[in-house]
Amino acid sequence: MWQGFKSLFIGKPSGEVAKGRLHLVLAHDRTGLDGGRLQEMRKEIAEVIARFVDIDPDAVDIQIETRNRETQLTVSSAIAPRNA
Amino acid sequence: MGRAIVITSGKGGVGKTTTTANLGTALAQLGHTVVLVDADIGLRNLDVVMGLENRIVYHVVDVIRGKCTLQKALIKDRRLDNLWLLPASQTDDKDAVTPDDMKTLVMELKGSYDFVLIDCPAGIEQGFKNAIAGADEAAVVATPEVSSIRDADRVVGLLAAAEVPARLIVNRISPHLVKRGDMLSQADVIEILALEMLGAIPLDDQVIATTNKGVPAVLEGKSLAAKEFIRIAKVMAGHEVEAKSSVGFFSRIGRALGLSATA
DSSP states (O other): OHHHHHHHHTTSOHHHHHHHHHHHHHHHHHHTOOHHHHHHHHHHHHHHHHHHSOBOGGGOEEEEEEETTEEEEEEEOOBOOTTO | OOEEEEEEOSSSSSSHHHHHHHHHHHHHHTTOOEEEEEOOTTSOOHHHHHTOGGGOSSOHHHHHTTSSOHHHHOEEOTTSTTEEEEOOOSSSOGGGSOHHHHHHHHHHHHHHOSEEEEEOOSSSSHHHHHHHHTOSEEEEEEOSSHHHHHHHHHHHHHHHHTTOOEEEEEEEEOHHHHHHTOSOOHHHHHHHHTOEEEEEEEOOHHHHHHHHTTOOGGGSOOSHHHHHHHHHHHHHHTOOOOHHHHHHHHHHHHHHTTOOOOO
């Protein structure tokens, strides 16, 4: 996931890279969750969703973003077509 | 009753002590009575930045332990009539002081001085808790770097939890690096930390040179950093900030930072 974010910043002025990195780092810091706890949460959320709809639990993604000291948690997951 | 303002940052080395010395000196130059409190117990530094290191007899821990009166520990700055320093102890550790001790001490100082500026140690542990305990408000110092801003954000969260209102001072901003895109701008830092801004101090060789001599830059007055320290002191004290003296500086910085001149 981090490699993906890093590739987004290549070629930008370093100040902009710093800003992008800070938005991500602060969003994570503000949740007070370390990487392990976050993965645990992702796994449990995936399991709950999988009980109701057909998803690939490994493809559930959690994004944390922050704007104006408000931090937003977004969970996204592709749902398999019903006849698949 | 005076106001107690803690100068804090989380990260070390971003200019808390230099900021405390300069804002305190500038507030005294504006005619206010000011006491600077070094809350960095064990790593005393405000005395050397102020050039008062040879005059220390007693310190803050002596006062708290009742070894001497508050009056005896205060050092009067000979350059200005209304500026005082309460030095830290260099031999004790942070646990020698409790938040309640600091509250009592700061309350007593507020009874006699217009401004009590508290120089907070780096970190967010006991020393930080002591330093913010008696503060009515905070000035958070951050340099435009990822590590400093990250730590400042943590401190802002802790100050909010302690119900201490905080404003931001961006230190060591380099307009030409911002212009080139290689430094976070003042606007970027405000956006990221979502904090009201007191001012932005430009990176200035004069601050290093005057600090070498134990003279706060504002006493030698003419550098860009000194002018901004004086402007921030006026904002803190609620003085009218004259448009004329700050317009040139601000529009120049503003242009360099990609902002329109607001002054």
